[in-house]
Each structure stands twice: as structure tokens, then as C-alpha cells.
Amino acid sequence: MYIRQSTEDKDISPSAYLAPGEAWMIIAVTGTPGVGKTTVSKLLSEKLGYEYVSVKDFAFERGIGEMVGEELEIDVDELAEAMSREFHGRDVVIDGHLSHFVPADVVIVLRANPKLVVGRLMERGYSREKLAENVEAELVDVILVEALEENENVLEIDTTGKTPGEVVEEISELLERGIKRRFGIVDWSGVYDEVLPYLRLGSGRM
Numbered sequence: 104m105y106i107r108q109s110t111e112d113k114d115i116s117p118s119a120y121l122a123p124g125e126a127w128m129i130i131a132v133t134g135t136p137g138v139g140k141t142t143v144s145k146l147l148s149e150k151l152g153y154e155y156v157s158v159k160d161f162a163f164e165r166g167i168g169e170m171v172g173e174e175l176e177i178d179v180d181e182l183a184e185a186m187s188r189e190f191h192g193r194d195v196v197i198d199g200h201l202s203h204f205v206p207a208d209v210v211i212v213l214r215a216n217p218k219l220v221v222g223r224l225m226e227r228g229y230s231r232e233k234l235a236e237n238v239e240a241e242l243v244d245v246i247l248v249e250a251l252e253e254n255e256n257v258l259e260i261d262t263t264g265k266t267p268g269e270v271v272e273e274i275s276e277l278l279e280r281g282i283k284r285r286f287g288i289v290d291w292s293g294v295y296d297e298v299l300p301y302l303r304l305g306s307g308r309m
């Protein structure tokens with residue numbers, strides 16, 4: 104199991120997100136599929152008056168990546184380059200589980216109890232394998248760890264038991280307070296047994 108680092112909660116002024124002279128802000132919203140990225144990103148962009156951009160649509164429209172079966176496999180370097188170029192000088196909320204690979208002023212990592220992720224992905228008709236892959240990823244903090252490797256400014260938000268509006272309020276408040284880095288706020292080890300039947304090791308295929 105992933106060994107959690109201690110929570111950091113640093114108070115820094117809001118302007119610390121932006122380099123001197125920059126008046127725009129790029130916010131990346133990432134997380135495991137099903138945690139609520141699209142719902143929260145759209146609401147957040149409305150509240151802030153920012154543009155909303157979906158990584159998937161952006162990549163598809165510009166021919167970044169290639170179709171593998173029914174899925175678009177996105178080249179993250181190409182994505183990061185194209186987004187940096189296009190979003191220079193614009194206020195944007197980027198929605199997608201690859202958004203943390205794009206240069207952003209802050210990365211919001213949404214988290215949700217893996218039990219919720221199971222329910223939402225089953226509803227979407229995910230295959231057993233894709234379901235397992237994603238529930239495991241949420242359980243052991245895969246996206247959070249990647250985001251921390253990619254960006255200094257990472258805010259982890261637990262959406263469990265909250266409405267999308269409450270999540271957006273929490274994000275706005277952290278941004279207003281100028282909090283640049285906060286993580287280590289969830290621990291899913293307690294629900295491991297309950298989601299075990301949905302994991303790859305639970306199906307004897309490890």
C-alpha cells in the first residue's frame with residue numbers, strides 16, 4: 104500500500120500562483136474517472152468566469168493522439184505543448200485525467216471514496232478490467248502521485264459526501280486563500296476490503 108506523506112497546508116498569497124506580470128490562470132482538474140472532474144470543472148469555470156476545456160475534446164479536435172480500439176490514446180507531450188500555446192493569456196479550467204501533465208498554475212486532484220467510483224463506473228458500463236484498473240488507481244493515489252511529480256501547486260480535494268457545489272466552494276476558498284499545496288487528506292485503506300471483489304487481485308488475475 105502506498106505510504107502517505109504528511110499533510111502540507113502552506114499559506115501563500117493568491118498572487119503567488121502567477122508569475123510576475125501574468126494576469127491569467129490555468130487550472131487543471133484531474134482525478135480517477137468517476138470522481139467528478141467534468142461536473143466540478145464546469146461548475147468551477149462558471150463560478151470563476153473561466154473557459155471550460157475538456158482534454159478529450161481538445162485532443163480529438165486537433166488530432167493529438169490516435170484511436171486504439173474505441174479509445175483515444177493521447178500523446179501527453181503533444182497535448183501539453185498544444186495547450187500551453189493555445190491557452191497563453193487565457194483563464195481556463197482544464198478537465199481530464201491527463202490534465203496534470205499540462206503546464207498549469209494549479210492542479211486540483213479530486214478524490215472520491217473507491218466505493219463511489221465502483222458504483223459510477225459500473226453505471227457507465229465499464230468492463231471488469233477497466234473498472235478494476237481505475238478503482239485500484241483511486242485506492243493507491245496514482246493520479247495524486249503523478250500530479251505531485253508534475254507540478255508544485257497541487258490541491259487534493261475529497262468529494263465524498265459533498266455536493267458538486269460544496270466541492271467548488273472548497274476549491275474557490277483554497278484558491279482565494281492562496282493555498283498552493285495540500286495533500287494527504289484521504290486514506291482509503293479502510294474501504295480496501297469492501298472494494299476487493301472489484302480489484303484485479305480479487306479476481307485471481309494478478
Ligand SMILES: Nc1ncnc2c1ncn2[C@@H]1O[C@H](COP(=O)(O)OP(=O)(O)O)[C@@H](O)[C@H]1O
Pocket residue numbers: 134135136137138139140141142143223262263264265266267268270
Ligand atoms: N461532490 C461531487 N462532485 C462531483 N460529482 C459528484 C459529486 N457528488 C456526486 N457526483 C456525481 O458523480 C458523477 C461524476 O461524473 P463526472 O463528473 O463525469 O466524473 P469524471 O469527469 O471524473 O469522470 C456525476 O454523476 C455527478 O453528478
